[in-house]
Amino acid sequence: MSCCAPGAEIALDLNGITSALPSSQEIRLASRSLGGDLRQTDLSVPTVHCAACIQTIETALGKLDRVEGARVNLSTKRVSVRWRGDEVPPFVAALGRLGYPAHLFDPEIGEKDKTLSELIRAVAVAGFAAGNIMLLSVSVWSGAEGATRDLFHWVSALIAIPALAFAGGIYFRSAWNALSHGRMNMDVPIAVGVSLAYTMSLYETINHGDHAYFDASVSLLFFLLIGRTLDHVMRERARTAVNGLSRLAARGAMVLRDDGSRDYLPVDEIEPGMHLLIAAGERIPVDGKIIRGTSDLDCSLVSGESTPRTVASGETVQAGTLNITGPLTIEATAAAKDSFLAEMVRLMEAAEGGRAHYRRIADRVSALYAPVVHLTAFVTFLGWMMATGDWHRAMTIAIAVLIITCPCALGLAVPIVQVVAARRLFESGVMVKDGSAMERLATIDTAVFDKTGTLTLGQPRLVNVASIDPAMLAIAAAMAAHSRHPFSRAIAGSAGFVGQPNLESVSEHPGFGIEATAAGSTWRLGRRGWAGWKARTDGESGHGGTVLTKDGIIVASFVFEDALRAYAGTALAQLNDAQVSVEMLSGDTAAACGEVAEILGIDRFVPALLPSGKVDRIEALARAGHKVLMVGDGLNDTPALGAAHVSIAPATAADIGRNAADFVFLRESLLAVPLAVDVSRKAGGLIRQNIAIAIVYNAVAVPIAILGHVTPLIAAIAMSASSLLVIGNALRLQGFAPSAPERIAPQDRYSNVNSLAQFS
Amino acid sequence: MTTLVYLIPVALFLGALGLFGFLWALRSGQYEDLDGAAERILIDRDDRPS
Structure with missing residues (x-):
């Protein structure tokens, strides 16, 4: 490769994984038709990262026969190739020759990110409306009176309609959804506050009143939508990065028919009794029995055994194992849905433990917050009613209380901290699936590690x-x-x-x-x-x-031994320092486990466990009141990953393991685990600080509102000030520790988004 | 007051123009690959009209 070595942190070192290039049948299976005989294939190319790469790839692929065109997407590190004809052009091999290892990933057919574009559109509309209404409001505050003020209010009311329909719709739907399930979330007080503020302002406008809160209701939506969009972008980014990793399960297999013809069938269409040809370097797609051939199988992803197993005809093989040395013919004994892989998925779903019951901090706070706020507003209304008997005045003040207490700071505080934290982890090669994972990781007190492939690399080293x-x-x-x-x-x-x-x-x-x-x-x-x-x-x-x-x-x-993952010892020591006790669960033999445990200084380990044994152990720990972090990579770890309170998998993990885990780390070093714990804990601290700031703000602002001194001008200033305060506090997370080496392109995009949030 | 009658529509029209410009750019996929767009200006295309 010709260019820029630094910054290729997604450039995974997957050399250790013995995987053959996707066969042309497999590529054909994964491609989609664009009409006629034109087809498109999307490939993940993790090592692309500059203009020279783009040009090299697009030029080289464009020169191949039957390739219509190739387009690199640098943000997602993908190449889409459009090609014609029945035979697949050799583009994967061509990319390999250029030094860009490429692999297929599951295409989300026609599944463009609808939520993101809806959110961005809502932010745009809300931003436009907030800007214009604020402009008109400033003239009202500076003394516009009579007919002019009424005109400005009417124009504001008109501009606010599309913003409420478009941007507010997201909150109204979410609030309705929560209420109809008998739950409370942050969106309920937002939806109530915004719609009441708009209705009251409209009434004021019709009756030529002098206080209207159009600016407050729309800018509230705008601020909150920014937080929500950033949160979504963060998760989307992690998802794309994890999806771009090479697929480790077989997509299909060559089926040998009785009449000697060969067909490449997708895994789902393989039925028991079919004869399959498995070339060296391919994964076994379904459980089966060997009919012909001798080979060595790498079972490390399946059972955790680090030494390859020699197999000969008559023996049974499990789906997911890798055939290393010789070609095999196997007879399928189970369909894909009954294979080992599917069994693991079922175990995982059954084990779905701690996380299902976990409620996010923001939701827990709002469950207390919303009733208090609504009650305060209601009591204020009653109080003013009794004191003055003027229902209009009482209503105005009650709604001012609702607006001033709207959880703007809260709604921003949590996502902003999590976005900043996720960005710090991203720079260190750790992907976070969602914000709640970070909250859960901050609470753990026990870390359970798998041995093969997690503490060790699962690859032997000559000693x-x-x-x-x-x-x-x-x-x-x-x-x-x-x-x-x-x-x-x-x-x-x-x-x-x-x-x-x-x-x-x-x-x-x-x-x-x-x-x-x-x-x-x-x-x-x-x-x-x-x-x-x-x-x-x-x-x-x-x-x-x-x-x-x-x-x-x-x-x-x-003489060989299983090489330890880089910094495994340091990582475990750091976890110990962070008051996390460490345990090792493995499917490997007691002798192999004992060796590793001794080198790394692990006191507690359980060898020779079945997948369900790992789940049992984790559930036992959970019953004893521990919050368990599971770190594992194999298919046999997947149920345990699902059962644990929070889970981390390396990028080399089996596909379903990667999907089940809350965090995926892309680099070889195990230091990613203590780093993720550390950042999550700091983020948790900042979130609590921000919530405290929001409460202090309310403690100051609410009495003023109850006494009826809040005008739209004061509401606007108070809301913006508290938002800026929590954002500023969240950004402190970046200064906590020396940041990872600067990366160029993706980071820039991110900081743009952040500066947008600061600006507003 | 009379100036407002045309100044407000002008201001709103310009704002709306910007909004529609943004929505159009979003829909036509110009935000799909921001990193790529930044790098692509460095590529010299040799596709001159011949």
């Missing part, structure tokens, strides 16, 4: 490089380069460049190893029993292991 003869290592590396087996990759990766030894006729024996001939000798790299067929059975060779042999005599042996 005895120093004791291996470099010449032997070079030969081993050259042989290993021909295989996808994780051990081979580790060997190939650990050898420096020593010149290419001359190898002839390299062949891979699935389940055993690699064989090559060089200079008349036969070299084998693989299982001890297979490669070292002449070796004496002494003490050392008793325990399997991987060796390199020359003509059957062992010349080097290799």
